[in-house]
Amino acid sequence: MTRAACWAAGLLGTVVVLLPKPAPAPTTTGTLAVSAVVQTSCSLTGGTLNFGTYTSGQTSNLDVDGQITFANCPTGNLVFELDGGGTGNTTARKMTSGSNQLAYQLYRNTTRSAIFATGSNAYTEIRLVAGGGTIPVHGRINANQTVPAGNYADTVNVTLTFP
Template identity: 40%
Template sequence: MAKISQKLRALTLVAAVAGAAFLPATSAQAATASTSILVTAAVAQACIVVATPLAFGVYDPTSASPTDGTATVAVTCTTGTAYTVGLSAGGGTGATTTVRKMTFGANTLDYALYQNAGRTTNWGNAVGTDTVAGTATGLLMNHTVYGRITAGQTVPMGAYADTVAVTVTY
């Protein structure tokens, strides 16, 4: 009888455990908390400038015609940035922004840089006076530099050169 009593207790325990498995589970409530992240950025006002060489080619001092050439100044600035492009007098001794001078040793060859194809508007470096103005779109903006070597200069043959600084003010 003791063995039956033990078996009965074991069956009762098994039945109780099995029955508990079929009881409805109590659902746990999920809790949440939230916030937000403030995301900011400041867009810098900036410009990049690149210039192509102005190669006049061969100048014929016996010709009655001037020698013309062009270069391009490419400007890319932050959208909405107002800017001006100025060109220095160059490095030739006695050069100005009106009469620039390429050099070959002690010799000089005069030339000029203009804002327009008719070569009537000088391109200098006085902001608001003789510079080229623009308002950036965020895309590359090309500005053509029109150069001219005046005819009839008596100069020795040689390879003349000058370096003109390009300044973008914004």
């Protein structure tokens, strides 16, 4: 390469280096409003339903009442659901003592005609004021069940759905 060609190549490189940089793209800024409503969280403290003593084969139903306690709930519809306990069947609940079973049922009303379960058989409490309270549970062991002596028990899960 000749001296003139080198000089021209260097000048060309200088021209490229000396070209102005493109202007930055225009920008703008704004804000994003972020918010949340925090509500109190309903809580269940559970409950108990103690049938006491059932005599094997007794000729009368054994009816008892209990309650489920709740707290810190907002206003609106509170829906309480009870599962089928150990049997998983809300229409055939059973307490067990070893391999022995004693049938019982839970109800939403004092006449024991409305099973307390899930879905359309749940108990709905309409709260006009936030807070807590109790939900009644009515239990029955039907008469004429002949079972071995023992301590019978079951665990039923309570689900509370709230607004």
